[in-house]
Amino acid sequence: MPAFTPPPLPSDDKRWKIVNGTMRKNGFARHALIETLHTVQSSFGYLDDDAIRFVAHSLRVPLSQAYGVVTFYHYFSLKPPGKHTVTICAGTACFIKGSDKLTAAAEKRLGIVPGQTTKDGKISLMAARCVGACSRAPVMLCDGEVMGEVTGEQMLEQLERWAVE
C-alpha cells in the first residue's frame, strides 16, 4: 500500500499551516477530528465547506462523518460570525434571574434570533448553555468578555455602541 500523502493546503493563507500543525501533532490520526475542527474555528471563526473537506481528506475521515461531527456539536458554527458577538447565558441560574428577558430584548432590538447575525454583519446574537459564572447571573459575553449582573439597559447600550460603529 502506498504511503498516505495528505492533500495540499487549500490556499497559501498562513492559518492553514496552524490547522495542519494540529493534525501533524496528532499524527494525522482520525481521532484528531474534533481537535482539528477546534483549530479551524479558532483560526477562521467558523467552518466552511472547504475547511471541512480539507480536514476530512487529511485525516482520512468520510465527509459524512466530518459533517456529522460539525453539526452535532453546538460549539461549531457553519456561518461566519458578525463583527461583534453578544452571547447571553441561558444557564439555570441566569434563567432564574431573568436571562430570558434579556434574550427577548436583544431579539427585538436586532431583529434576529440566537444563532443569527444581523444583515449588515455587525452583530451576532448567541445563547450559551452555561459559562460557569453563575454566581453573577444573569451573565452575558461581549466578544468573549464576561459581564455579570447585566440589566436590559446595559445590554441595549452595548448593542447601540456596536451598531453605530
Add this chain to the structure above:
Amino acid sequence: MTIEELEQIAESVRLENEKYDYEVNVCMDLACASQGADKLREALTKAAEASGKKVLIRRTGCMGPCSSGPLVRVDPEEVLYSHVNASHAEKIVDSLGGKAIPELQCDLNEHFDKQVRVVLENAGHIDPEKIDDYISREGYKALLTALIEMTPNGVIHRITESGLRGRGGSGYPTALKWGTVAKAGGDLKYVVCNGDEGDPGAFMDRSVMEGDPHRVIEGMAIAAYAVGASKGFIYVRAEYPVAVARLTTALREARRRGLLGSNICGTTFNFDVEIRLGAGAFVCGEETALLASIEGRRGMPRPRPPYPAVAGLWGKPTLINNVETYANIAPIIRNGGKWFASMGSERSKGSKVFALTGKINHTGLVEVPMGIKLREIIEVIGGGVPDGHTFKAVQTGGPSGGCIPAEMLDIGVSYDGLMKVGSIMGSGGMIVMDDTSCMVNVARFFVEFCMSESCGKCIPCRAGTAQMHTLLTRICTGEGTMEDLELLEELCDTVKSASLCGLGQTSPNPVLSTLKYFRNEYIEHIVHKRCPAGVCNMKAAEEVLA
C-alpha cells in the same frame, strides 16, 4: 524527583515567601475577574512598589463567596476584604502592618464556619500557574508516597476505606470502579477525567481546574498507578478557556518536574495526560458519549454493558471519574481513608462542593461535610433569600435533578437523602428560587434543555422530551387541560424507564418533582388560567376566554 526533593522545593518556596512581610492574595476567578480583579492586581502591585514595603501580590483561584467579589485576603492576618476595586489598592497597601480597613472588611464568619476545606484546601492560597506553590502545600506528596511506599492494591484499599463515591452525580463507589479496571486484562489502559461540566448552574469543576489544576493531575496519576494505566485524557468544555490554559500550563510544569512522563520518580511507572476539548454537547457528560467524543466522533451514548471499565476508549479498559473525585484522591492518600470517612454521613463520606446560585445572598462556591442540613446551607452559609422575598425551592442536580420545597429543607445532604426526596446530588449545582419563580416554567426550562441536548439516538428521549415540552408549553400559555397533565405524567414514566442513557432517564425528574411538591401551581395554570408567580404569559388563554 523524590520526596526529599519535593520537600526542598517546598522549603525554597517558604524561604522565598519569608522575604516578604505581607501576602496580598487577589481572587482572579471568573466572577471576580469580571468585576475588575485584573486592574485591581495591577494597582496593588504598583502601590506595593511605590510604598517600599515587602509585599507579595499573588493571584489565586476562587475564594468562595463570589457575590462579595472582587475579594482580597491579606496574610498572615487573614483579613478578608470584599467588593474591592483598583481605587482601594493604595489604602490596602498603606494598612499593611497597621489596622485593617473596616469599611472593606467583610464579616463572613457564619458563611465559613459551617464549611470544611478538602477539595478547596488550596483555593485562595496558591497561584494556579505555579507548580512550586502547589508543592509547598504538600502537593504531589501523595503521588510519590503511593509510588514508593504503596502497592496499587494498597492504594485501592485506602480509597475503599475512605468510602469515597463518585462526585459526578451518580455516587458509584470509586474504589469499586478502580478495582474493576485494575482487574481488567490487557497492557494498555486509560484514565479519563470528566471535566465536561455541562449542568447549567454548576461551576465547581471549573473552579477546581482553574484554581488548583495540579490537584486533578495528581489524582489522575495516582489512579493510573492503581489501575495500571499509562495514558490519561482530561475532557474539558471548550466554554472554559481559562481552565484549558491552566491545565495546559500545569501539565507542562509537571512534565518538567518529572512528575509526568516515563519512569516517574525513578520507578517503572509511566504516565502522561492529554487535554481533549468538548464542543458544547451536554450528553458528553455521559461516560460512553464522552469516550466517543474523545475518539473524534459524535458524542452518542451506547448501551452498557460492556462498561468502560472493561471496554472503553478504543475498546481498552478505561477509568472515568469526575474532576472533583480526582481532586479528593491526594488528601485521602496523604491523610488516610479513616480521616476522610470520619467526615460525612453513614453512606456518604467526606465533603462536597456546591455552587450556590440563584436568589440567595451569598452566591459562590461552598464546601460542606456530607450530611449537613440543606437548611444550614441555604439560611446560614447562603445567608437566605434577598430583597424580602420568600424561599420557594432549591434545585439540585441540574436537568437530571429536582426541586426541593421549603418543608423538605431539614433533610441531610447525601446521595440517598436527596434521592429520597426526588432529586439527586448531581455534580453540585444548587439553584435557589424564590416566590418570583414559576415552577411550571422552571420544569419547562429543564425539559427544553434536555430536548435540545438529546442526541437523538433513542426514541423515548428524542420524541418524549419534545412531547413533554409541547405539553408544558400548553400549560404555561394557559391552553393546558387536565388530560394534558395526565398524559404528561404517563410520558414522564415512559421516558424515565425506556431511555438509553442517563440524560433521557433523568429528564423527567424536574417535572416529576415539581408535580409532586407544586402540583397546585400546575392546577392553577390549567383550571384558573393564571400563573401564581406572574411569570407565564397567559395571552392564549385570555383570547379563548374573550
